[in-house]
Amino acid sequence: MTRLVLLNQALRLTDNALLQQQGDCMALVLLEKSQFFGSQLGITRASPLRLGHQLWLLEDFRLQLASLKVPLLCVLADNQSLLPELIHELGIRSVVMAEPVADEERQLQQLAAQYVPVSSVDLNSLLGDSLRPELAALPDSFSQFRKEREPKLQVSSACADNNISGRWLGATELAKTKESVAKLLALESKWQQQLLLCPKPQQIPLATEEQQQAQFLAYLYQTKAIYHYKQSRNQFCDLAADGTIPPAGQTPSYASFLSTALSHGSLSVRWVWQQICQLEQTLGGNDSTYWLKFELLWREYFRWQQRKFGNLLFHQRGLGRHPVPEPQGDTTLQQLKFQLWCHGETGMPLVDANMRFLLQNGLMSNRGRQLVASYLIYDLALDWRLGAAFFEQQLLDYDVASNWGNWAYIAGAGTAPGRYFNQLKQALQFDPAAVFIRSQLPELHSLGLAAHLPYLASAAAPYAAQLALPPARPDWHSSLEKLQQQLQNP
Ligand SMILES: Cc1cc2nc3c(=O)[nH]c(=O)nc-3n(C[C@H](O)[C@H](O)[C@H](O)COP(=O)(O)OP(=O)(O)OC[C@H]3O[C@@H](n4cnc5c(N)ncnc54)[C@H](O)[C@@H]3O)c2cc1C
Structure with missing residues (x-):
């Protein structure tokens, strides 16, 4: 009874219920090629920098999991044809993944569900489990949403500890035939070739989960820059006391710089929320510590809006409730x-x-x-x-x-x-x-x-x-x- 664990948007060890399995399981990250190389409105979907950043972040996570004896297969391919093949050739009986927010992620879930039962865990929302809102009753405005949800926000981790459990098997161990083994080895070497073709971005430091956590804790407890967040968040970059731009190489602190880690699921938003609450309890809070939580609620609001309204939000007139400027000129x-x-x-x-x-x-x-x-x-x-x-x-x-x-x-x-x-x-x-x-x-x-x-x-x-x-x-x-x-x- 092998379970396929899809770790898309769950590239972390802390607060990751997907890594707590029982019995045989296999870890996979499946990136849909068209979401990087395809185009929308004539615009390619990912720049070489974004693609390189995503691939290398994933490769770092793969190596980290390998050191913990969890083999992770990373694939950048056409999911429509690959996923059913993998399910068949590896004898997969069920799939578990992070709960999708938008339609494209949901398509992966629906594709897998054509073959085996699929379950999901809402790993990347603050409002998980008992705090989960009803979509139909979700307030439209952010203020209403915040007022309703904020008093209830006693956020707990999605899982009690960070232990990894389950018997994690590599794809080639699961393959039923020699042909399948050959195919999987080819997939692994293709991943390595893709990495070679996409050099590690030099100007952007790639941070591991541990480094990102350390960086955020330093923001709270060492530089204590969180205490001026409400004012400094409106800057365009860091500024020294004399108003000049500090030399390159320092970690900026005018804002929290959480967004990249949150968007890839390499930091848990619930872990972040708890760290802020803990700081407020131990060293005291102020307008700024509150404001960082306020902004995290904006993120939350947009996630639930996307779940509620789906693809309507991608139309030029959107929900059609308010005037949207028409494009002008030829x-x-x-x-x-x-x-x-x-x-x-x-x-x-x-x-x-x-x-x-x-x-x-x-x-x-x-x-x-x-x-x-x-x-x-x-x-x-x-x-x-x-x-x-x-x-x-x-x-x-x-x-x-x-x-x-x-x-x-x-x-x-x-x-x-x-x-x-x-x-x-x-x-x-x-x-x-x-x-x-x-x-x-x-x-x-x-x-x-x-x-x-x-x-x-x-x-x-x-x-x-x-x-x-x-x-x-x-x-x-x-x-x-x-x-x-x-x-x-x-
Ligand atoms: C046009 C536009 C496009 C944006 N696109 C993205 C995007 O693709 N990905 C993304 O993560 N954020 C996006 N944002 C929101 C916001 O600009 C970034 O989250 C923020 O600048 C990231 O820097 P930070 O982590 O230092 O933010 P901080 O100011 O330190 O905020 C902390 C966290 O709160 C959340 N947050 C803050 N502001 C917003 C906001 N306006 N909406 C939703 N969440 C917020 C983010 O998770 C952020 O990491 C967009 C905002 C605008 C106006």
Whole structure:
């Protein structure tokens, strides 16, 4: 009675009920090729950086499990044909996996269920087990959701201890025929070839679960940076006390940097929640410790919204409850505007700085994500789904519910009216000395505060004309005036 344990989005040892089995079992991670190499709206789904990051994160986990005598088979393939074959050739009698959030993950579950019984564990939600909400009764707005759920949030681990149990067998041990063994060996060597073809990303440190836990505990207890989270989370990068950018190589601490580990399931969100509560009980809490939990509830909200509304959230008009801006201009103009946005060349300094940061690092601050999304939707008048698809391609912390949910939220395609951001006002508020802008845009580096002025860079000026954007939107006037005054009286 061999059980197949699918460890997709469960790349961890702590709080991982999937590793606690009885009897014979086999561990597998099955990545669907089309989710990386396919395209949506003409945009490839994963950049080489995101693909490389995912593969090497997985390889590190495979080696870690191997040292604990749990052989893990990693495959990047077409699941439709491979999964039924594996189930048949390995004599699999049941499958267990992390509970899906979106349709594509659910397809894997449904595919397996055509052949054997499938069960799932909601490993990556705060609201598991007895806290689980009824989808039909789920409140629409985040505030309602938070008010209802927060008082009940006595989060416990999904499992009592972190022991691994079960008799873990390698795929080749399970293969019934010589042909099957040969096929499985070929799959293993294909994985190694794929790794060779996809070099380990050098600019992004890959952290193991242990390192990620240590990093988060240092954020709580050593640097104690969590105590200023509510203020610093609005920055675009770390800033030293004198307002300059600290040298590269230090772990940033303006926010928690949990998202990449949470999106791959290499940290347990319940473990994170418990660590914050423990800090509050031992050293005391403040607005900021509360606010980190508040943001984790946003993540939770989008997960349940995705489960409730499913694919409707991927439509241009979304749920159809609020107006969503229609894309403007002919296709060529839209393509031009989109390409400028993707490359950080729109001429709007803070937007460009954030986009170039994304291209370089595979990440962007939350404030940055909101601003570039608003600019694409409300200033460039493009289809919000283009932006969401580009983020999906680039973000190392890509998470279907958080990404598409936030984009839909800003566009007004979700449960609430859309959110427009005044770019210039935000720039002066959150990057007052244009430090971040100048760090990312060499062409504006020497300009000081004037780097804030839209379409100033000579390369960008012609674009502004082509895009038919007004040189100054009416709602920028007061910010422009303030900026002119500062420039005249430095
Ligand atoms: C347009 C847009 C797209 C986004 N795409 C993603 C994505 O693909 N993957 C992703 O993990 N987050 C996404 N976010 C949410 C948020 O920007 C990131 O989670 C955050 O910037 C990651 O950095 P951090 O872990 O240091 O965050 P912190 O500020 O330290 O927050 C802690 C955790 O809370 C959660 N969180 C914080 N803000 C949000 C939010 N607005 N929505 C949902 N969860 C939140 C995340 O799990 C995050 O790791 C997106 C936001 C926007 C506006």
